[in-house]
Amino acid sequence: MSSIRIATWNVNSIKVRLPHLLQWLAAHDSNKTPIDAVCLQELKLTEDKFPFAELEAAGYYALVAGQKTYNGVAIILRKASLAAIAQDAQTAFLSPVKNNPKFADEQQRLVTATVAFSGRAPIRLISAYFPNGQAPGTEKFAYKLDWLASLHDWLSEEMEEHSRIALLGDYNIAPSDEDVHDPKAWVGQNLVSPEERDAFAGLIEMGFYDSYRLFEQQSKSFSWWDYRMMAFRRNAGVRIDHILLSEALKNECTASVIDKTPRGWEQPSDHAPVITTLG
């Protein structure tokens, strides 16, 4: 059984970043480290404007929950990695779900499907764009906490149905101080507040594992850097993009890395992709 790589990347506009996505996928392909699935966030367009044709031509299927201007998420699958039963864009994405059925929401922040990769038991993949929250005490922060609580409820049902489940996305939560470049300056702020970290801990308590922390990692490892203040050059970032795995998938996990390469390209997303390997 060959290994597979599942990834998450907040592209900050798929329209602007499609060339980077294609370049990144092609680079991993030619490096013999193909990306078998990548969950995207912040598409910033409706489904009818999504570049399905360009991705299909490059060898990938897409499942999209789109929205104008804001949010929008997708799951991208490498056709060559799929089992024989997954012959087309329909059968590639089994039991698809858009958004959280338990949370009425205009904002498109979740898309889910079960995927049959070649020679491997099916995997339930969730692409998630957690609310930013703006700042503790604001209405948007209250929405974030409500959204998180409902996600927890829905996920506990999903976990009862699916033992092989992965939650990939931009969580907008830095789970601990080692995920923040300057923890003292960030105390109590958005992304690191106790309420947000409690919600993240709630996901861990329900049986998810932070795949990145299953392995020895360099200190000061981040996935987002502000466009301003030369933050990337100074490595003044935070780790807010995560791939959480259920126990069954954790037991297959052999690596997890943050790929900083595309963050250094011309006109980059402010997020770097995270890649987790299942052996």
Added chain:
DNA sequence: ATGGCCCTCATCGAGGGA
């Protein structure tokens, strides 16, 4: 130094991001 940058739009200033 509480700003800076980037993306979007019944755009050219404002909201949102984190």
